[in-house]
Amino acid sequence: MSKLKLTLGLVLIGxxxxxxxxxxxxxxVHFLLWTLSMSQVLLIFGLLVIGMALGWLISSLSRRHLAPxxxxx
Numbered sequence: 638m639s640k641l642k643l644t645l646g647l648v649l650i651g652x653x654x655x656x657x658x659x660x661x662x663x664x665x666v667h668f669l670l671w672t673l674s675m676s677q678v679l680l681i682f683g684l685l686v687i688g689m690a691l692g693w694l695i696s697s698l699s700r701r702h703l704a705p706x707x708x709x710x
Contacts, residue, residue, distance in 0.1 A: 660678040 657678050660676075660681065662677050663674055664677045664680060666673045666675065666680060
């Protein structure tokens with residue numbers, strides 16, 4: 638099982654490296670009145686982190702909302 642995890646980890650690292658090398662172009666991002674020039678790969682990873690954080694927040698809020706109320710005592 639550990640060899641499988643190691644192999645999958647190495648494959649994922651390889652894919653991330655290929656992805657990074659293919660998306661190095663600088664792009665302009667426009668939001669409201671701001672314009673920002675940044676690497677395309679940084680933009681994609683930044684949006685991934687924001688999406689993961691929002692997913693975690695919504696998931697934890699919905700679990701808390703759906704959980705049965707705790708009784709005192």
